[in-house]
Amino acid sequence: MKKRLRKKFRVGEFQELCFEFSFEYKGDVESPECEKFLHSFVEECIEANDLNCEGCFADNGCNISARATDPKQTSEAQRAAVKAWLEAREDVELKSFGELEDAWYARG
Numbered sequence: 001m002k003k004r005l006r007k008k009f010r011v012g013e014f015q016e017l018c019f020e021f022s023f024e025y026k027g028d029v030e031s032p033e034c035e036k037f038l039h040s041f042v043e044e045c046i047e048a049n050d051l052n053c054e055g056c057f058a059d060n061g062c063n064i065s066a067r068a069t070d071p072k073q074t075s076e077a078q079r080a081a082v083k084a085w086l087e088a089r090e091d092v093e094l095k096s097f098g099e100l101e102d103a104w105y106a107r108g
Helices: 003-008 032-049 077-087
Strands: 017-025 051-058 061-068 092-097
Touching: 017 077, 032 051, 032 077, 061 077, 077 092
Parallel strands: none
Antiparallel strands: 017 061, 017 092, 051 061
């Protein structure tokens, strides 16, 4: 496959990696403490590890997909840092934590 097509289809050297995880915040999601938690999560966990994330946060939990600011550079070290940060929190129950996977084709 030509380089132009590999780039278009995000394969080979243009593959982008991500990891997915879910957790439940044990407190009231409407509380000021939850807002503080979310700010900490974004600043200390996501941005501090040079990641971007998308997902949803609701009463029944949080589902997140994260990838590096440069998606081709998402690493196992970043994944491990996020997992360690969440596991260290007493106000969070980690539900699932996925492996690094292809952001475009491996989801099932």
